[in-house]
Amino acid sequence: MRRAGVLAMYVSVLITAGGSASQSSDFHLAGDYLLGGLFSLHAEVVGRLNLSQPVVPMCQVYNLKIVGYSYLRAMRFAVEEINNSSTLLPGVSLGYEMVDVCYLTNSIHPILYFLSNKHSVVQLHNNYTCYQPRVLAIIGPDSSEAAVIVADILNLFLIPQVSYRATTDELNNRERFPSAFRAISSMEQQIVAMLLLLKEFQWTWINVIYSDDDYGRQNLKLLRAQTTGICVALQETIPVLRRGQLFSEDLQGKIRAVVSKITHSTATVVIVLSLELTLQFFFQEAVRQNVTDLVWIAAEAWAIDHTLYNLTDLWKVGTILGVAAKEITIPGFDDFRVSLAGGDNGQASDQNTCNQVCDQCLRVARDIDQHLRLQGERIDFNVYSSVYIVAHALHKLLDCNATGCHKRMVYPWQLVPEVSSVDFTLLNKRINFRENGDTPNSFEIIQWQWNQPYCPFKKIASYSAKRQKLLFNPHDISWHTPNNMVPISVCSQKCGPGQWLKPIGFYSCCFECIDCESGTFLNNSDPYNCQPCPTDQWSNARSQDCYPRLVEYLEWQEGPTVALLLFSMLGLIAILVMSVIFAIHSHTPVVKSAGGRMCFFMMASLVIGFLSIPMYVGIPTVFKCMCRQTAFSLCFTLCLSCITVRSFQIICVFKMATRLPKAYNYWKKYNGQYIFIAVVLALKSAIITTNIIFNFPAPILLDVEDDPSIVVLECNERDNLRLLSNSSLDMFLSILCFYFAYMGKELPKNYNEAKYITLCMTSYFVSWVAVFLIRSIYQGVLVTIFDAAVVVINLLGLSMGYFGPKCYLIFFRPECNTAAYFQTSIQSYTMRQD
Ligand SMILES: *[C@@H]1O[C@H](CO)[C@@H](O)[C@H](O)[C@H]1NC(C)=O
Numbered sequence: 001m002r003r004a005g006v007l008a009m010y011v012s013v014l015i016t017a018g019g020s021a022s023q024s025s026d027f028h029l030a031g032d033y034l035l036g037g038l039f040s041l042h043a044e045v046v047g048r049l050n051l052s053q054p055v056v057p058m059c060q061v062y063n064l065k066i067v068g069y070s071y072l073r074a075m076r077f078a079v080e081e082i083n084n085s086s087t088l089l090p091g092v093s094l095g096y097e098m099v100d101v102c103y104l105t106n107s108i109h110p111i112l113y114f115l116s117n118k119h120s121v122v123q124l125h126n127n128y129t130c131y132q133p134r135v136l137a138i139i140g141p142d143s144s145e146a147a148v149i150v151a152d153i154l155n156l157f158l159i160p161q162v163s164y165r166a167t168t169d170e171l172n173n174r175e176r177f178p179s180a181f182r183a184i185s186s187m188e189q190q191i192v193a194m195l196l197l198l199k200e201f202q203w204t205w206i207n208v209i210y211s212d213d214d215y216g217r218q219n220l221k222l223l224r225a226q227t228t229g230i231c232v233a234l235q236e237t238i239p240v241l242r243r244g245q246l247f248s249e250d251l252q253g254k255i256r257a258v259v260s261k262i263t264h265s266t267a268t269v270v271i272v273l274s275l276e277l278t279l280q281f282f283f284q285e286a287v288r289q290n291v292t293d294l295v296w297i298a299a300e301a302w303a304i305d306h307t308l309y310n311l312t313d314l315w316k317v318g319t320i321l322g323v324a325a326k327e328i329t330i331p332g333f334d335d336f337r338v339s340l341a342g343g344d345n346g347q348a349s350d351q352n353t354c355n356q357v358c359d360q361c362l363r364v365a366r367d368i369d370q371h372l373r374l375q376g377e378r379i380d381f382n383v384y385s386s387v388y389i390v391a392h393a394l395h396k397l398l399d400c401n402a403t404g405c406h407k408r409m410v411y412p413w414q415l416v417p418e419v420s421s422v423d424f425t426l427l428n429k430r431i432n433f434r435e436n437g438d439t440p441n442s443f444e445i446i447q448w449q450w451n452q453p454y455c456p457f458k459k460i461a462s463y464s465a466k467r468q469k470l471l472f473n474p475h476d477i478s479w480h481t482p483n484n485m486v487p488i489s490v491c492s493q494k495c496g497p498g499q500w501l502k503p504i505g506f507y508s509c510c511f512e513c514i515d516c517e518s519g520t521f522l523n524n525s526d527p528y529n530c531q532p533c534p535t536d537q538w539s540n541a542r543s544q545d546c547y548p549r550l551v552e553y554l555e556w557q558e559g560p561t562v563a564l565l566l567f568s569m570l571g572l573i574a575i576l577v578m579s580v581i582f583a584i585h586s587h588t589p590v591v592k593s594a595g596g597r598m599c600f601f602m603m604a605s606l607v608i609g610f611l612s613i614p615m616y617v618g619i620p621t622v623f624k625c626m627c628r629q630t631a632f633s634l635c636f637t638l639c640l641s642c643i644t645v646r647s648f649q650i651i652c653v654f655k656m657a658t659r660l661p662k663a664y665n666y667w668k669k670y671n672g673q674y675i676f677i678a679v680v681l682a683l684k685s686a687i688i689t690t691n692i693i694f695n696f697p698a699p700i701l702l703d704v705e706d707d708p709s710i711v712v713l714e715c716n717e718r719d720n721l722r723l724l725s726n727s728s729l730d731m732f733l734s735i736l737c738f739y740f741a742y743m744g745k746e747l748p749k750n751y752n753e754a755k756y757i758t759l760c761m762t763s764y765f766v767s768w769v770a771v772f773l774i775r776s777i778y779q780g781v782l783v784t785i786f787d788a789a790v791v792v793i794n795l796l797g798l799s800m801g802y803f804g805p806k807c808y809l810i811f812f813r814p815e816c817n818t819a820a821y822f823q824t825s826i827q828s829y830t831m832r833q834d
């Protein structure tokens with residue numbers, strides 16, 4: 001049954017002549033082992049195929065593609081060099097069979113030819129383990145599409161295939177293509193290089209045009225998958241001429257529309273992901289429509305295409321940059337390319353298959369020799385290295401040593417593992433398939449130059465696949481712009497510092513710039529949102545950072561401070577002077593009636609009060625806040641209680657002493673006035689202590705409503721309840737004071753202090769009401785000034801209002817300051833009473 005399955009069927013391959021080549025030519029070279037080469041010497045542009053007959057298309061009817069010939073010669077050069085070499089494959093001769101695939105048109109026929117045996121027969125088996133096809137390995141073909149077609153067929157036969165220009169990532173698929181290798185970096189690396197180029201010049205707004213074929217679509221897919229931070233303004237296809245199709249009006253119209261869209265786009269950078277042939281018409285149309293000053297980024301496929309380079313007036317379209325294979329000079333190849341090696345220029349008389357002829361190749365190559373030399377060996381090196389890869393694999397397979405090889409029959413599938421494990425150095429370049437089945441021959445960025453005929457494609461940067469980096473030679477690029485400025489291609493200009501991006505539509509590259517509000521800032525890590533400043537910091541509008549808020553407090557050098565200090569100083573001096581006067585005149589009736597020793601209590605407390613004024617100035621500290629809360633409060637209460645007691649005593653002397661002599665005696669005996677003062681002070685101290693415990697007077701930062709850039713540093717005493725409890729005792733004392741003053745209003749003039757006390761108390765009441773009001777309306781330093789001013793006014797009021805008139809009497813009315821005078825006035829009072 002199994003044998004029946006192994007049906008032997010013979011496929012006859014169309015052959016024009018039989019037998020193997022005996023003479024060297026561009027297409028054949030006899031050897032112990034043959035390599036197949038697939039090159040595009042012609043490309044499909046003109047002519048119509050005859051589709052009504054099953055014949056292999058003849059490439060000669062198409063336009064010549066001279067770079068293909070250069071690649072073909074590179075293979076020939078490599079094979080001859082290996083033959084001549086005494087170290088690589090010593091004693092073994094390599095041969096080749098090369099066929100023109102004319103781009104995509106003729107891919108299958110050459111494969112059948114390579115697969116067939118000496119008799120031009122491909123046997124149909126189930127098991128090709130022992131099958132010996134014509135060639136041992138295949139180099140090429142050039143385009144990705146053709147390479148995939150060829151690989152699909154070869155994967156059954158496990159014939160090693162090394163592509164020199166097919167960048168498609170499909171070939172990386174080891175399961176699908178176990179025997180396909182690539183001597184060029186992948187499409188993906190090309191896209192990475194392009195994106196790095198965009199990034200380098202900050203082009204974030206781009207047009208992409210791609211050919212309507214596998215090459216265009218695959219590249220586009222890779223590009224779109226990686227464009228983070230880059231927006232595609234316009235994405236258009238360029239129609240591709242199909243097999244046998246002629247360039248039509250319809251096609252022309254489509255191209256015209258694409259060019260027109262590009263001219264109207266706001267993006268100035270155009271990425272062109274297309275094979276070279278499609279672009280002829282496109283760029284002709286671009287020139288016709290006067291497209292200028294754009295930046296074109298060429299895919300590897302057309303990056304060094306000399307036919308496009310030679311288009312009339314193409315220089316007008318702007319700057320053309322391209323991702324090209326690295327240039328590696330092959331010594332001797334330039335001369336070899338145009339030499340008539342082997343005495344045969346390709347018109348082999350014994351050709352075995354069609355499309356192994358190119359009458360004009362050598363002549364045209366010689367015509368443009370100069371140009372080919374200038375563009376440098378890029379893909380040529382890939383072809384050259386492909387041949388070396390196979391040769392090294394064979395060298396290993398044949399167990400070669402320095403002098404010879406173990407020549408024997410080998411099957412192509414035996415070569416596959418050797419190819420995948422090659423590792424050698426060629427022209428100082430390490431070659432292996434360690435990474436993804438690619439050789440590390442990477443890309444570089446070139447610029448098309450029209451004004452320098454000796455360097456049409458100038459290298460401006462090299463791409464390192466390992467580091468994913470472009471290394472630029474600065475100043476190498478000449479832009480078609482005034483002052484050689486780098487062209488700008490952005491949807492929206494960059495925002496200024498402190499502006500956030502408000503996206504327009506769904507493009508991340510198009511945005512409005514909006515200023516961050518004050519109190520917020522823009523952290524560069526998030527350009528789409530302004531972030532609020534920390535609470536102790538502030539920012540102006542359009543800020544990138546916050547600064548600490550301005551801390552305000554009453555400063556020493558300010559006008560109000562100076563005035564306050566001046567007044568308290570004067571008050572202090574006045575009190576000191578008065579205390580001296582009182583001390584000198586302590587025996588006089590005026591001093592005695594004013595309270596005698598008690599006056600010195602009051603004066604001392606007033607001195608302390610005045611000394612506490614500097615506590616309101618400068619940076620508040622816990623100590624200062626504590627002083628503010630205690631010093632004045634205690635002093636004031638002490639003074640008040642003294643005055644109250646003294647008023648009470650006078651009333652007593654005149655009224656109580658006569659009516660309630662017992663009570664008066666008790667009062668005198670137990671020093672009632674000091675007990676009273678002590679009790680009041682104790683009460684006050686208790687109130688203050690409670691306040692301090694419940695509301696510790698530490699400095700705090702307070703916001704100012706009108707100006708958020710400022711904070712006020714002040715003592716934590718803005719508690720009205722506390723204020724109220726603090727002054728309630730004082731209030732009570734004041735009211736008592738008032739009451740006694742009122743009761744004694746008919747007393748002798750020298751005992752009657754009603755009007756002075758009223759004055760002091762009124763100023764006290766008014767000022768505290770004002771403090772309440774000011775505190776509820778204003779914030780900030782003004783309140784501190786006001787607090788201090790109130791303290792100064794009250795202290796001055798007490799000292800001037802109470803002690804001032806007495807000093808006046810002592811100095812200017814000494815006649816009133818006598819015991820006799822007091823006696824008289826008391827007598828006249830008692831008389832009036834009666
Ligand atoms: C195709 O070939 C046939 C036979 O040679 C011929 O009659 C026909 O005109 C050809 N068609 C074209 C389009 O050349």
Ligand SMILES: *[C@@H]1O[C@H](CO)[C@@H](O)[C@H](O)[C@H]1NC(C)=O
Nearest residue numbers: 077078079080081082083084
């Ligand atoms: C190989 O050697 C021959 C003569 O030995 C020489 O003519 C030819 O140029 C050499 N080929 C290469 C590629 O070196």
Ligand SMILES: *[C@@H]1O[C@H](CO)[C@@H](O)[C@H](O)[C@H]1NC(C)=O
Nearest residue numbers: 002125126127128129130131
């Ligand atoms: C294929 O043929 C070879 C040699 O004839 C044999 O060793 C091998 O087992 C065969 N493989 C299969 C799957 O039949």
Ligand SMILES: *[C@@H]1O[C@H](CO)[C@@H](O)[C@H](O)[C@H]1NC(C)=O
Nearest residue numbers: 260285286287288289290291
């Ligand atoms: C291009 O410019 C030329 C001359 O400057 C002009 O004659 C022609 O009409 C322009 N073409 C287009 C499509 O604008």
Ligand SMILES: *[C@@H]1O[C@H](CO)[C@@H](O)[C@H](O)[C@H]1NC(C)=O
Nearest residue numbers: 306307310311367368371372
């Ligand atoms: C460019 O075109 C001119 C004629 O238009 C031709 O003579 C020249 O050889 C071409 N150069 C290249 C490099 O193709």
Ligand SMILES: *[C@@H]1O[C@H](CO)[C@@H](O)[C@H](O)[C@H]1NC(C)=O
Nearest residue numbers: 399400401402403404405406
């Ligand atoms: C090299 O290999 C050949 C054949 O395989 C063998 O005859 C010869 O002895 C080897 N020479 C050396 C130096 O190993």
Ligand SMILES: *[C@@H]1O[C@H](CO)[C@@H](O)[C@H](O)[C@H]1NC(C)=O
Nearest residue numbers: 523524525526531544545546
């Ligand atoms: C800005 O953002 C970065 C990263 O999120 C963070 O490390 C940094 O602290 C931020 N800066 C400010 C001022 O918030």
Ligand SMILES: CC(=O)N[C@H]1CO[C@H](CO)[C@@H](O)[C@@H]1O
Nearest residue numbers: 024080083084091092093094
């Ligand atoms: C070792 C070997 O076979 N060398 C041959 C390689 O090919 C050239 C012709 O191009 C012959 O001259 C060498 O003998």
